[in-house]
Amino acid sequence: MENLNVQQQNKFGHWLKTSITARMLMVGFLIIILLIPLSYINSLIKERSFRQQDVVNEINDKWGNNVLVYGPILKIPYKTYTETTTFNEKTKTYLKETKAHINYAYVFPEELNTNVDVNSKTLKRGNFESAVFTTDMQLSGYFTPTDLSSKDIKPEDIIWEKTSVIIQTSNLKGIKSEVLLKLNANTYPFQTNYNDNSKNNGNHLDVLESNFINADAISKQENASFNILITFNGSKQIEIVPIGRTTTMNMSSNWADPSFIGNYLPNDETKNITKDGFTADWKVLHINRAFSQQHLNKIPNLKEFAFGTKFMVMVDEYQKSERSAKYGFLVIALTFLIFFLIQTLSKINIHPFQYLMIGLALTMFYTLLVSISEHSNFLNAYLIAGLSVILLITLYSKSVLKTFKFPVFIGTSLTALYAFIYVIIQLENYALLVGSIGLFAILAIIMFVSRKIDWNNG
Incomplete structure (x- = not known):
């Protein structure tokens, strides 16, 4: 009986490691879990924004409305x-x-x-x-x-x-x-x-x-x-x-x-x-x-x-931070998708815990952005927070993937993604148009890269 349980556990563990479906379910579950800290970060941004509005109203009331x-x-x-x-x-x-x-x-x-x-x-x-x-x-x-x-x-x-x-x-x-x-x-x-x-x-x-x-x-x-x-x-x-x-x-x-x-x-x-x-x-x-x-x-x-x-x-600093945080789900999903494709194409095993650490690093970007922007302008805060997170994930992926080319690709992809989001935040009239074109291009790239994956295998 014990041998049967061990065999079943081994089969389940082997299925998690080798099955594309299992990896997809695991990645999707982790993305949903990471929405929890993202919601707390959005609440933090709103709280700081309300605090700013209270201070502004107090200043205006004393100076003149x-x-x-x-x-x-x-x-x-x-x-x-x-x-x-x-x-x-x-x-x-x-x-x-x-x-x-x-x-x-x-x-x-x-x-x-x-x-x-x-x-x-x-x-x-x-x-x-x-x-x-x-x-x-x-x-x-x-x-x-x-x-x-x-x-x-x-x-x-x-x-x-x-x-x-x-x-x-x-x-x-x-x-x-x-x-x-x-x-x-x-x-x-x-x-x-x-x-x-x-x-x-x-x-x-x-x-x-x-x-x-x-x-x-x-x-x-x-x-x-x-x-x-x-x-x-x-x-x-x-x-x-x-x-x-x-x-x-x-x-x-x-x-x-x-x-x-x-x-x-x-x-x-x-x-x-x-x-x-x-x-x-x-x-x-x-x-x-x-x-x-x-x-x-x-x-x-x-x-x-x-x-x-x-x-x-x-668009003030908190409005920009709030707009940036709205893209948090997209950043996490696309980053996980990059790791998922690398894992699937290269057969390199990535543990769920490692996915979780990468996701938490991505959420830290927004707390860094809000805290730094209170003491500097938004561009400086965005550069410092973005470079810190990109460098952290790039170095961490080097230890996970055991190669040099994949971490470089990940760092380049994150840099392009954060730059793309920054451009959207700065735009007013053309934000939706540029965002839609950019997402279409990203989808096209993903479809092109994933065309050789055998989805029937697992």
Whole structure:
């Protein structure tokens, strides 16, 4: 009985060593096992990425978040009246009482020209950094003489002397200079107004309101020209709401990777993007947007019509590492396939443990890549991690395969494979195309090499 068991074990061991099917099953099983550490590595990359985002958000919150400017807008108080009737029991008569209420009309400018000059830089904390900017935003244009008769408001009910100008913004904390309104020949300072009823419209924007302006500037039959300069510390993006009957914006920056966002794109004829920065111009007419120039009681929520620029950080280190790790299964499978073909064609025996060591070395590439990229740029980290793993596997395969030509071939193949993946990671628009062509070429090579294998033998 014992001899029978020994014979069966010997047959099974001989089948594992000699059978192509057994080797294929063993290699496939090891690849599945190695998906476990790969999943942990992906979790590690995401954890570090979330940590980076937390640090970036903290830096941005202290420096200044995204900039959205909605204004300037005339805020004009006017009177409305309600009449109530009460019955007097003693006199048996009806008494009428009229009460006056203060409401507000909000009038947008006839022309709004915005000139935005953005100076970007990076702030670091530990191993992490964030892209931030300082921008000088100059708003100019004019209001036409105000006539609210179309809203059934009589001129005598308008309280001209308590008219002000308001600006709404998403980044009150980022303002770095006094904000002054120059309206015709007069200058008026702005103050914050947290109690302004214009905030109760779903905008979630902070309000700057000027002192009461000279009533003659808007009640007479002349245009009222304005000029406002605001300096912001901000991050992520800059947008304005096109409230002018004609709205233009010119933006220039030293940022080389802008993404133009919002409801309107800049003019293609004047847009210019170089490695040293960009310039862009927008022009929006009243016919391009679906809202009027006058509004009663509250400012409408028009953030959906905003447009501007997002200051993109192109695929950062963690994004590149995550994209690289997605190819981990492919790298392990192709490497094992190379060893499998060498083993099958040369009849050299490779133990499952040796396959496992090679697979673990391949997974170590990604931990090296993430840790080194936190202290250097991605290219240096990729070169160091790739060369380390390729050298380790090449030397290890020399001791396993007992020859010189196969380890050289393995090292060359791994170098080509890692170089191919690096190229794919760097590409944006052509990544899928190049990846598909490369995989097709790899498949063709494997089919050519394996054509002489007798698959019926075992």
